[in-house]
Amino acid sequence: MLVLGIETSCDETACAVVQDTGDPARRIVSHSLFSQLREHAPYGGVVPEIASRAHIEHLDGLVAESLHAAGIGLADLDAIAATAGPGLIGGVMVGLMTAKTLAWAANKPLIAVNHLEGHALSVRLSDDVPFPYLLLLVSGGHCQFLSVEGVGQYRRLGTTIDDAAGEAFDKTAKLLGLGYPGGPAIERLARQGDATRFELPRPLWRKPGCDFSFSGLKTAVRLALESCGPQPSEQDKADLAASFQATVMAVILDRARHAIAMFDESHAARGKHFVVAGGVAANAKLREGLVALAEEYGMSFTAPPLKLCTDNGAMIAWAGLERFRLNMIDTLEAPARARWPLDAQAAAKPFAGAKA
Ligand code: KG4
Ligand code: ZN
Numbered sequence: 632m633l634v635l636g637i638e639t640s641c642d643e644t645a646c647a648v649v650q651d652t653g654d655p656a657r658r659i660v661s662h663s664l665f666s667q668l669r670e671h672a673p674y675g676g677v678v679p680e681i682a683s684r685a686h687i688e689h690l691d692g693l694v695a696e697s698l699h700a701a702g703i704g705l706a707d708l709d710a711i712a713a714t715a716g717p718g719l720i721g722g723v724m725v726g727l728m729t730a731k732t733l734a735w736a737a738n739k740p741l742i743a744v745n746h747l748e749g750h751a752l753s754v755r756l757s758d759d760v761p762f763p764y765l766l767l768l769v770s771g772g773h774c775q776f777l778s779v780e781g782v783g784q785y786r787r788l789g790t791t792i793d794d795a796a797g798e799a800f801d802k803t804a805k806l807l808g809l810g811y812p813g814g815p816a817i818e819r820l821a822r823q824g825d826a827t828r829f830e831l832p833r834p835l836w837r838k839p840g841c842d843f844s845f846s847g848l849k850t851a852v853r854l855a856l857e858s859c860g861p862q863p864s865e866q867d868k869a870d871l872a873a874s875f876q877a878t879v880m881a882v883i884l885d886r887a888r889h890a891i892a893m894f895d896e897s898h899a900a901r902g903k904h905f906v907v908a909g910g911v912a913a914n915a916k917l918r919e920g921l922v923a924l925a926e927e928y929g930m931s932f933t934a935p936p937l938k939l940c941t942d943n944g945a946m947i948a949w950a951g952l953e954r955f956r957l958n959m960i961d962t963l964e965a966p967a968r969a970r971w972p973l974d975a976q977a978a979a980k981p982f983a984g985a986k987a
Pocket of ligand 1: 641769771772797801812813815818909911912914915940942
């Protein structure tokens, strides 16, 4: 079984062919990715209109490249999957329309994939992790705990009520005059800093549930920076980066304890898997903390390889394949959606300002 996947929901134009085989190392047949980082860097963040145009310019070529590298043609595919949301709507439309056109032209089934489901199932592409598992999804656009119970079966345990964790890294990096994306730059600078120098607020610390809030932290970072005078030194900035990173990690670990307790209520967490995905999962301090936490609770810990943590086509192709195996096929009417929570119950009572 061969499935083509297309991802265009943010600033990566990506495409991949995956196959159904018992050996996880052989599942990705080919993958192509164009990162728009350079296009957005001068603006310090992703500009939606620039992103949509870049997707249009690059997607056709990437699809051709993926098929060529896989040594197949459209006719050899069993299904065509694309991200149908949530994300920047212009980009989502570009990818989904491309997939619909290919599906119609080649007479193949279309699978409209929720981008969050792509992240949620990526660990089954790389590591065969069985259901159910607890997932921490931390990226530039999302920050949530999900109980992943089966394909199409997700329970959102908590989410951010304002900014995502990656967004907090990006905004803090901007305040410190570092480039975009901010996460890697802050992590690098933090290595030279004293994490105990600045005491920053820990939003929702020890509060019930496992929701997040990061927007207040950004203001605290700005005030701390101002307290260093008109020309903060490199050491001031490094200390602030280290203090910020340590605070975010402490908050995530505190929230994770609550998420494990919530997951435990329905699935006895001990012996189960704790999974982290999303761009922020690249952070070494976060991984260290989560490994220790999972061990403390008798859970195994898995993070997909980095290239599957950040946005990519293979995770969309794989989610498409998992859905296709269960006959979960969509029509050509499938809509592109800017917002699309994975958990229908959570969708019924969204938080004000919550992402997806
Ligand atoms: O998953 P991703 O590539 O795209 C989204 O779906 O958002 O995540 C990108 C986010 C950015 O906010 C970036 O600053 C953050 O992941 N990030 C990191 C690190 N590497 C990337 N955050 C903290 N530490 C890192 N090493
Ligand atoms: Zn993503």
